[in-house]
Amino acid sequence: MTYPATRELAKRIAAVHAPDVGEAARAGARNAALDTLGVILAGRGDACARLARRLAVSEGGAPVARLIGAEERTSASWAAFVNGTAGHALDYDDVDFVMLGHPSVTLVPALIALAEERGIGGAKVLEAYTLGFELLHVLGRAVNPRHYRRGFHATATLGSVGVAGACAYLLGLNEEQTMNALSLGASGSAGLVSNFGTMTKPFHAGQSARAGLVAAKLAEEGFTAAEDTLETGFTAAMAAEEIGPTAHEFADWESAVAPWGQPWDIEEGVCVKIHPCCAMTHPGIDAMLDLVTSEDVRVDDVAALGARASTMTLKVLRYKEATTGLEGKFSMPFCIASALVDRKVGIRQFEEDSVARPEIAALQKRVAFELDEKMAREDPETEAAEVWIKLKDGRELTRFFARARGHVENPLTELELREKFLECAASLTEEKALAAWDAWWRLDAAEDVAFLTAMLAVSVREPSPA
Amino acid sequence: MTYPATRELAKRIAAVHAPDVGEAARAGARNAALDTLGVILAGRGDACARLARRLAVSEGGAPVARLIGAEERTSASWAAFVNGTAGHALDYDDVDFVMLGHPSVTLVPALIALAEERGIGGAKVLEAYTLGFELLHVLGRAVNPRHYRRGFHATATLGSVGVAGACAYLLGLNEEQTMNALSLGASGSAGLVSNFGTMTKPFHAGQSARAGLVAAKLAEEGFTAAEDTLETGFTAAMAAEEIGPTAHEFADWESAVAPWGQPWDIEEGVCVKIHPCCAMTHPGIDAMLDLVTSEDVRVDDVAALGARASTMTLKVLRYKEATTGLEGKFSMPFCIASALVDRKVGIRQFEEDSVARPEIAALQKRVAFELDEKMAREDPETEAAEVWIKLKDGRELTRFFARARGHVENPLTELELREKFLECAASLTEEKALAAWDAWWRLDAAEDVAFLTAMLAVSVREPSPA
Incomplete structure (x- = not known):
């Protein structure tokens, strides 16, 4: 390819016109936007989302972009930050195994806020999302898995660059400005995996939504x-050791850029979550749910139980047992125990009184969570998992899931997507939630994004955090 | 030491009381604050500072903290961002060879803005600066030089954590909150050396001032x-390869924390710049200035000239020749040429019409800038430089500077500091500039920081950027 790669990507983004983004990509982008808006609504009452909103309100700002699920409007960059943080609060937003992070919770809050501020219509938002997703895949191919192994949360690091590129398109920036936005976004990128299981993980999504948006606005100026x-x-900082003129050799940018737009990667869809916790727990949860329901296993029948997974899964799921819901999202033993006891791993299971149940506390200690040597040899980064149960009657049951439900290889139906949205939008009346779903489903034709975000305002005041 | 190191540092910060910070540390912090305020005033008209201010003004915010050198006030986090960017615009702010970056341009804007918002007096600002500087040294000892070699701009990365810790002290946070601020600040840290020579380098300072301040405010909540x-x-992300429970072994935190407060590192002072360009150019500039003035060398007498330096200096100074002032700040040939032609390397030399002079364009092409093998073997990171000139009469002259003027081992006098401040504060009348110097010199006794920042308002409107 032609170097510099940064400029080459800027050139491609600036060269895109509406007809280059076809129906399949628009549908993928719309589905991702709707799922993200749902989880923002569901996460808005979470403590980290409330604290992010409080900070934004106290800092103040021109009221041009809505805090989703709230009455207030604020500046575009603060709205991107608050909505991004709220959307990632429950770890219920979509995920991507090329970027090794969460694409929509950075792209959607930034694009919606900026479109609202500038009066840009829905069609261009979908195009910008398509490009942002494509860009995240280029970056992921270039630097992963080394980047993730090093301890960076790609949602924040790659997200910041992806958002910068997507916002650059939304603003109609030229090649030079787009190049500046990408490069500036890269300098604003950060986020550490060690902060998983705390409020700082959702903060990463908000930070990257905001950083990318600010990068594009500065580049515009x-x-x-x-x-x-x-x-x-x-590349050097995130995935290699040295800097200098030959550093592009540390990442294969040629292969990373080659699939650009042929077709758009979003046409395949994105991995939607049906459990609000780390994606690395999902195959284990789905396997356990399948096992306990198909075999009708009761907790009292279980003599021993466990799960086996690959290297990255064991690293990321750092909590052997969980004492808070946030820790539970990064604990395979907690998720397996919840699946066995409740036969569901939903929003409710991660609420504090649910986590505090003695039955869960006792059971998660009994879950053996171990490295599977064969999986680790074949693919250290795979999220596949196998679960097993030894019954008191001597039988031993196992289930293996390579891909969770909702994965692009195992996608949800439109009806399942809508059910999740309605569950997430419980703070709206059902009538309002259905109307919002229908309106946002026609995003491609919407001239006014502000009208759509107004449908997601919630007039109930919540209590201030303790 | 006791692990976790993050908590140990939080404990130490939260345990500091005013009497723990003595006169020497307060004087060091005051000098650093004054030098920083001066360079913010000098940099406020620079294009990147104007663009940062425009973005902040358009985003809006509660008017509680002043944009230095401007009429406007805005929210604390936007003020920290704008003032940090302005302060680093000219690369004229102080520098530190333990953090391998710029300490005051991140700490001072954040602390002043937060003190203004909360009505906190000057004494506590000086204490917070002292702790922030100490923390930056701990971080630098732990992760450098690998961190810098990897391509990170420590001003942004370590700065974000340093500011978080300093702001945590200013807000009077307890140990738990301070720990959260440090860890959150670490997740908000970024910045890439590849963006040196563009507006994005000063952006790093503003970004880190803002990120650290936001981290402390969120931790407070x-x-x-x-x-x-x-x-x-x-540590893993910034300076090592792996993550996991043993990752502290990749950095010697024991030695990094041991010198904490015995005495405070700021008591030795900080490296103040007398040239507004990358610190790695300074020994070369000082050597060339010394050579041309002591030997009275004229440009027409020179047959050939050059400079020799160590590995890091050659990497950081990436421009063989400069076509803009920003590139000139990271070009040894440009700085050497300016020193020879003008016998001064000040603000004026980096202005566009000055850079565009044919004499400078021609001369910088003739400067040989090469690796000194001996220096590289002994210390790859040293900023030391040797310059040489071959005269047409056959004589060959050389000068070696290990430490630039203004380095802590070669410090400026109070009078020299004040002269630099007055040069930087040219947008104020001389009377106002002297009054501001005197008032800020007594910062330790000031009950009201807002009164002091008001003295740095400038009522002249500048033209909007082209």
Whole structure:
């Protein structure tokens, strides 16, 4: 390919016109936007979302973009931050195994806020989302899995660059400005996996939504940044050891960029979550749910139980047992125990009184969570998992899931997507939630995003955090 | 030491009381604050500072903290961002060779803005600065030089954590909150050396001032983050290869924390710049200035010239020749050429019409800038430089500077500091500038920081950027 890669990507983004984004990509982008808006509504009452909103309200700002699920409007960058944080609060938003992170919870809050501020219609939002998703895949192919192994949360790091590129398109920036936005976004990228299981994980989504949006706005005004940042500084810092003119050799940018737009990667869809917890727990949860329901296993019948997974899964799921809901989202033993006891791992299971049940506390200690040597040899990063139960009657049952329900290889139906949205939008009346679903489903034709976000305002005041 | 190191540092910060910070530390912090305020005033008209201000004004915010050198006030986090960016615009702010970056341009804007918002007096600002500087040294000892070699701009990355800790002290946070602020600040840290020579380098300072301040404010409200982030995720991502429970072994936190407060590192002072360009150019500039003035060398007498330096200096100074002032700040040939032609390397030399002079364009092409093998073997990171000139009469002259003027080992006098401040504060009348110097010099006794920042307002409207 032509170097610098950063400029090449900017050129491609700036060259896109509406007809280049076909129906399949628009549908994928719309589904992702709807799922994200649902989980923002569901997460808005979470403590980290309330604290992010309080900070934004106290800092103040021109009231041009709505805090989803709230009466207030604020500036675009604060709205992107608050909505991004709320959307990731429950770890219920979609996930992607090329970027190794969460694509929509960074792209959607930033694009919606910016479209609202500038009066940009829904069609362009869907195009921008399509490009942002494509860009996240290029970045993921270039730097993963080394980037993730190093301890970076790609939602924040790659997200910041992806949002910068998507917002650059939404603003109609030229190649030079887009290049500056990408490079500036790369300098604003951060986030550490060690903060998983705390409020700082959702903060990463908000931070990256905001950083990318700010990068694009500054680039629009004429702010400058280097034309080779992605393949030199960014690659070296995030996935290699050295910097300098030959640093592009540390990442295969040629292969990373080659599939650009042929077809758009979002046409395959994105991995939607049906459990509000780390994606690495999902195959284990689905396997356990399948096992306990198909075999009708009762807790009292169980003599021993456990799960086996690959290297990355064991690293990311750092909590052997969970004492809070946030920790539970990154604990395979907790998720397996909840699946066995409740036969469901939904929003309710991660609420504090649910986590505190003695039955759950006792059972999660009994879950053996171990490395599967064969899986680790074949693919250290795979999220596949096998669960097993030894029954008191001597029988031993196992189930293996390579891909969770909702994965692009195992997608949800439109009806299942809508059911999840309605569950997430419980703070709206059912009538309002259905009307919002229908209106947002026609996003491609919407001239006014502000009208759509107004449908997601919630007039109930929640208590302030303790 | 006791692990987690993150919690140990939080404990130390939360345990500090005013009497623990003595006169020497307060004087060091005051000098650093004054130098920083001066360079913010000098940089406020620079294009990147104007663009940052425009974005902040358009986003809006509660008017509680002043944009230095401007009429407007805005929210604390936007003020920290704008003032941080302005302060680093000219690369004229102080520098530190333990953090391998710029300490005051992140700490001072954040602390001043937050003190203004909360009505906190000057004495506490000086204490918070002292702790922030100490913390930056701990971080620098733990992760450098690998961190810098990897392509990170420590001003942004370590700065974000340093500011979080300093702001946590200013807000009077307890140990738990301070730990959360440090860990959250680490997740908000980024910045890439590849963006040197563009507006995005000053952006790093503003970004880190803002990120650290936001981290401390969220921690104050109860936001959570992991208690081991600095020695696991942060260390692994920034300076080592793996994550996991043993990752603290990749950095010697014991030695990094040991010198904490014995005495405070700021008591030795900080490296103040007398040239507004990358610190790695300074020994070369000082050597060339010394050579041309002591030997009275004229441009026409020169047959050939050059400079020799160590590995890191050659990497950081990435421009062989400069076509803009920003590139000139990271070009040894440009700086050497300016020193020879003008016998001064000040603000004026980096202005566009000055850079565009044919004499400078021609001369910088003639400067040989090469690796000194001996220096590289002994210390790859040293900023030391040797310059040489071959005269047409056959004589060959050389000068070696290990430490630039203004370095802590070669410090400026109070009078020299004040001269630099007055040069930087040219947008104020001389009377107002002197009054501001005197008032800020007594910062330790000031009950009202807002009164002091008001003295730095400038009522002249500048033209909007082209």
